[in-house]
Amino acid sequence: MSTPDHVDVLAEELLEAARSEAPSAEARARAMASLGVTPPGGGGGTPQGDGSGAATATGGTGVGLKGAAIVTLAGLAALALWRVSSVGAPVATPAPHEPPTSTARGPETVEPALAPSSAASLSPGAQEPAAPASPLASASAGVRPAGEASSHAHRPRAPTVADTAPHVVAPPPAAASASSDARRGDDLAAELAELERARARLRTGDATGALSLLDAHAAHHPKGVLSTEATLLRVEALVAAGRMDEAKRVAGPLVDRRDLTGERARRLLAR
Amino acid sequence: MRPQRTGSAAPIERADEPPSADEVPTLDEPARRRLADLFHAHYDVVYRILRRFGLDTVRAEDGAQQVFVIAARRLDQIIEDRARAFLTGTAVNVARRVRRERALQAIGSEPPANDPAVDELVDHKQRRELLDRILGEMEDDLRAVLVLAEIEGLAKREIADALDIPEGTVASRLRRAKEDLHARLRRHQARVAQRSVEAAGGQDEHP
Numbered sequence: 219m220s221t222p223d224h225v226d227v228l229a230e231e232l233l234e235a236a237r238s239e240a241p242s243a244e245a246r247a248r249a250m251a252s253l254g255v256t257p258p259g260g261g262g263g264t265p266q267g268d269g270s271g272a273a274t275a276t277g278g279t280g281v282g283l284k285g286a287a288i289v290t291l292a293g294l295a296a297l298a299l300w301r302v303s304s305v306g307a308p309v310a311t312p313a314p315h316e317p318p319t320s321t322a323r324g325p326e327t328v329e330p331a332l333a334p335s336s337a338a339s340l341s342p343g344a345q346e347p348a349a350p351a352s353p354l355a356s357a358s359a360g361v362r363p364a365g366e367a368s369s370h371a372h373r374p375r376a377p378t379v380a381d382t383a384p385h386v387v388a389p390p391p392a393a394a395s396a397s398s399d400a401r402r403g404d405d406l407a408a409e410l411a412e413l414e415r416a417r418a419r420l421r422t423g424d425a426t427g428a429l430s431l432l433d434a435h436a437a438h439h440p441k442g443v444l445s446t447e448a449t450l451l452r453v454e455a456l457v458a459a460g461r462m463d464e465a466k467r468v469a470g471p472l473v474d475r476r477d478l479t480g481e482r483a484r485r486l487l488a489r
Numbered sequence: 490m491r492p493q494r495t496g497s498a499a500p501i502e503r504a505d506e507p508p509s510a511d512e513v514p515t516l517d518e519p520a521r522r523r524l525a526d527l528f529h530a531h532y533d534v535v536y537r538i539l540r541r542f543g544l545d546t547v548r549a550e551d552g553a554q555q556v557f558v559i560a561a562r563r564l565d566q567i568i569e570d571r572a573r574a575f576l577t578g579t580a581v582n583v584a585r586r587v588r589r590e591r592a593l594q595a596i597g598s599e600p601p602a603n604d605p606a607v608d609e610l611v612d613h614k615q616r617r618e619l620l621d622r623i624l625g626e627m628e629d630d631l632r633a634v635l636v637l638a639e640i641e642g643l644a645k646r647e648i649a650d651a652l653d654i655p656e657g658t659v660a661s662r663l664r665r666a667k668e669d670l671h672a673r674l675r676r677h678q679a680r681v682a683q684r685s686v687e688a689a690g691g692q693d694e695h696p
Contacts, residue, residue, distance in 0.1 A: 224678075228678075229670055232619060232623075234616075236537065239536075239617060241536040241546075242546075245546070248550065250528070252554050253524065253554065254516075255529075256525050258526075421515075478555065479551075485512060
């Protein structure tokens with residue numbers, strides 16, 4: 219039988235484990251795409267790019283977009299390397315490394331199953347133990363992101379010739395994992411930026427332009443994490459363009475879902 | 490858009506509002522910026538609250554989005570320094586509603602066949618599973634206060650705001666919640682110890 223003190227310790231351990239839980243980077247990106255929320259540090263402005271640079275997130279022509287995209291990339295690419303420091307939060311919750319909770323959707327999902335090693339699962343201490351807060355990293359409770367301008371300094375290094383030269387000794391597993399997660403962060407950021415651009419275009423009333431940007435998104439990210447959100451946006455654009463038959467066809471795989479996505483798809487078609 | 494200085498920070502979910510009202514309203518640029526600020530500052534805490542109310546990761550993700558859709562619709566009612574109270578209270582409401590609608594039982598409300606021994610709680614995931622099982626057995630009102638105070642670190646005043654109850658009630662519920670948590674942990678440990686004894690006895694009988 220345990221002593222009360224032991225119970226105190228155990229209770230605190232359990233609570234601490236709960237404090238350390240954070241949504242996956244993919245979940246965060248999906249929420250941002252769904253809500254039309256821009257990354258922190260990007261000025262919060264609506265992307266102004268015309269889509270001509272849609273091939274990469276940093277290819278936007280508008281200064282605002284470019285800046286936002288860079289910050290987005292930097293923040294997302296380093297997702298797991300950083301933890302938001304708990305500024306002013308009553309409970310600071312620096313999260314130790316832990317396996318990611320499952321973010322895979324059920325079998326009815328149209329999204330690809332997520333790889334087990336999400337960007338958010340990377341050990342925060344492996345590469346940059348003293349790194350400052352990431353605006354898009356898994357944040358702690360009630361924490362306002364800090365260090366918005368610091369993102370650039372932590373943008374992952376671009377691959378060099380040496381990285382891929384055959385004679386180069388393979389990096390240790392931790393480094394390889396970090397590199398892989400950084401790439402995932404890059405992809406996620408690029409995807410998010412493209413979707414936000416399409417959404418911004420739709421907001422201006424240019425449904426056809428939005429559809430073009432969504433086509434580009436689909437080409438760049440055929441198995442994107444945000445494919446469901448892209449589909450919903452496409453349905454919205456088709457409805458706005460008066461192309462209801464197409465909208466119904468595109469929404470087909472979603473409307474029977476008994477979750478938020480299904481509800482949103484049904485509501486879009488009912489407009 | 491600046492938040493009004495009047496109005497309640499307590500989450501408002503009017504009965505006439507469709508629970509599935511999940512469309513993000515059309516927002517002007519300042520409002521979008523404010524929503525983004527709220528999102529980046531509080532998304533994690535909202536998600537965690539939903540998880541501690543027994544929602545799995547997929548439902549917690551959906552629920553967190555719903556919380557921020559509600560916030561988007563009520564931006565003009567959310568007072569800046571009471572935003573966390575609004576969002577956490579809304580998260581509690583959404584979690585309760587999701588569980589009610591889907592008849593979702595709290596995670597682990599049935600003790601698993603192999604209750605993990607405390608010494609075997611080697612990682613946070615297992616610890617959270619045990620905590621969620623215990624929280625799932627607690628009175629809902631006690632769980633809400635315990636989660637907001639002990640996990641998310643809200644002050645009593647903020648919890649009172651979030652749950653729309655008097656501060657004194659927060660204090661008494663928190664006291665009871667802690668006592669309840671400790672009592673359940675003691676029982677859990679006793680069960681684990683008993684099982685160990687039985688297992689050892691079984692080995693003696695059948696070497």
